[in-house]
Amino acid sequence: MVVALSSPAGPWPAFVTSAPGKVILFGEHAVVYGKTAVAGSLDMRAYALCTPRTDGLARLLLPDISVDATLPFASLPCRASVEQLAHPGDVAGLLAPHVLADYEGGPGRTAILTFAYLCASLVDEAAWAEGFSLCVRSLVPVGSGLGSSAAFHVALATALLRISGRLTAVDALGRKLVDAWAFRGEQVAHGTPSGIDNAVATHGGFLRYTKGAAPQPLGNSAAGGSSSAAGLRMLVCDTHVPKSTMALVAGVRELRDQHTEAIDAVMQAIDSISTRAADLLAAGKPGCAEAERHLAGAVRLNHGLLCALGVGHPALDLVCRVAGQRCMPAKLTGAGGGGCALVLVPAEADEQAVAEVTGELVAAGFACYPTVVGGPGVAMDDFVDGVPVARWVEAAPSELPGGADGQSDLIERFAALPDAALAQLAPRTGT
Numbered sequence: 001m002v003v004a005l006s007s008p009a010g011p012w013p014a015f016v017t018s019a020p021g022k023v024i025l026f027g028e029h030a031v032v033y034g035k036t037a038v039a040g041s042l043d044m045r046a047y048a049l050c051t052p053r054t055d056g057l058a059r060l061l062l063p064d065i066s067v068d069a070t071l072p073f074a075s076l077p078c079r080a081s082v083e084q085l086a087h088p089g090d091v092a093g094l095l096a097p098h099v100l101a102d103y104e105g106g107p108g109r110t111a112i113l114t115f116a117y118l119c120a121s122l123v124d125e126a127a128w129a130e131g132f133s134l135c136v137r138s139l140v141p142v143g144s145g146l147g148s149s150a151a152f153h154v155a156l157a158t159a160l161l162r163i164s165g166r167l168t169a170v171d172a173l174g175r176k177l178v179d180a181w182a183f184r185g186e187q188v189a190h191g192t193p194s195g196i197d198n199a200v201a202t203h204g205g206f207l208r209y210t211k212g213a214a215p216q217p218l219g220n221s222a223a224g225g226s227s228s229a230a231g232l233r234m235l236v237c238d239t240h241v242p243k244s245t246m247a248l249v250a251g252v253r254e255l256r257d258q259h260t261e262a263i264d265a266v267m268q269a270i271d272s273i274s275t276r277a278a279d280l281l282a283a284g285k286p287g288c289a290e291a292e293r294h295l296a297g298a299v300r301l302n303h304g305l306l307c308a309l310g311v312g313h314p315a316l317d318l319v320c321r322v323a324g325q326r327c328m329p330a331k332l333t334g335a336g337g338g339g340c341a342l343v344l345v346p347a348e349a350d351e352q353a354v355a356e357v358t359g360e361l362v363a364a365g366f367a368c369y370p371t372v373v374g375g376p377g378v379a380m381d382d383f384v385d386g387v388p389v390a391r392w393v394e395a396a397p398s399e400l401p402g403g404a405d406g407q408s409d410l411i412e413r414f415a416a417l418p419d420a421a422l423a424q425l426a427p428r429t430g431t
């Protein structure tokens with residue numbers, strides 16, 4: 001994929017940003033309390049197409065969650081008032097009621113709040129002057145524990161930083177900036193996130209993560225280098241049981257307030273599991289029999305400890321039982337309470353056993369994704385295979401009635417791209 005970026009000032013071409021979902025191998029929830037966690041990027045991404053306008057309006061189109069909002073600059077709070085907020089989530093109190101009127105609760109409201117917060121913080125009146133349209137589509141299932149919100153916030157923050165002229169390249173400095181602003185988006189959505197999800201969505205690869213410290217790559221590279229940890233084969237199983245990350249994190253906090261010593265001991269146990277696993281992955285031995293045995297035990301233990309924190313669910317236990325019967329360790333991943341579980345597939349796994357596990361889980365009503373973990377993080381492109389993004393979207397197959405008629409707005413065409421066409425916008429490893 002060719003990446004060529006125009007100067008931020010002056011007219012700009014349509015561009016696309018994208019960021020991956022994540023899978024937490026070890027340490028969710030404990031990471032909120034400063035413990036170590038290990039996570040990797042998924043091969044499912046969120047994509048944002050950004051196009052210039054001429055009417056001074058900003059349109060946010062989120063077809064996955066039925067949001068289509070068009071805002072004038074004056075409908076946003078000013079930067080100074082946003083900067084004075086005690087917490088980014090308090091932005092709701094600054095917005096005129098009509099902005100949220102059509103989005104009472106749920107993902108649409110959260111997305112508008114984050115958009116408003118990031119726009120008010122980043123895009124000044126001059127940059128807004130001509131307006132822009134932004135459409136975000138995602139192949140990361142929403143609310144399943146696979147970091148759909150972080151992928152969304154990283155893609156969104158990258159687009160708004162570019163529009164504001166603060167970001168010209170996704171290099172080390174650019175990634176730091178994106179990560180910091182995506183984290184604020186996560187704060188709007190989740191209250192007190194640890195930052196691990198946005199770190200993985202930004203940097204890609206496999207990371208050892210501790211809140212407040214720089215994420216540590218585990219023998220891998222978001223730029224497409226080979227990863228020892230990427231040798232881990234996994235099935236990600238979506239139970240489709242809805243959950244709220246914010247409520248689950250708040251629930252663990254309440255439990256800790258009541259049973260501080262006991263919960264801190266659980267957190268410490270999770271920390272030792274994550275730390276040892278991170279060392280193993282960093283040493284590049286995930287496939288050897290001894291390491292695999294160790295990781296299998298660690299996965300089972302971590303699941304049990306998460307259940308002790310009150311974030312388990314019978315559907316997640318079912319995944320662990322079905323996989324465990326075929327000697328495949330499994331645990332919940334992400335916030336728990338529903339959402340997804342990961343199944344570690346041993347290097348020597350019998351393919352028949354993998355197919356049986358998949359079949360049983362699908363028969364139980366779950367979705368099963370064989371997963372490649374450890375791919376690229378955030379990306380920003382003006383060209384797809386040498387073709388300007390706008391022309392590529394126009395030419396790509398669309399699900400709009402009437403097919404490729406060239407009549408519809410670029411944003412509408414992007415919103416109607418089949419998933420397979422959308423997936424082609426992923427950065428190609430090694431280019």
Ligand SMILES: Nc1ncnc2c1ncn2[C@@H]1O[C@H](COP(=O)(O)OP(=O)(O)OP(=O)(O)O)[C@@H](O)[C@H]1O
Pocket residue numbers: 062064065106107108110111136137138141142143144145146147148149150152189190197243244245246334335336339
């Ligand atoms: N495709 C999308 N379009 C627009 N907004 C999205 C999209 N996907 C996710 N979001 C935003 O992310 C929020 C979902 O966050 P939530 O924490 O519930 O799920 P998750 O990130 O998938 O799970 P976890 O945090 O456990 O990994 C939505 O409320 C919405 O604001």
Ligand SMILES: C[C@@](O)(CCO)CC(=O)[O-]
Pocket residue numbers: 024027028029030031032145147192193194195196197245249334335
């Ligand atoms: C549950 C949690 O640990 C992971 C959610 O993907 C919350 C966080 O780290 O912000």
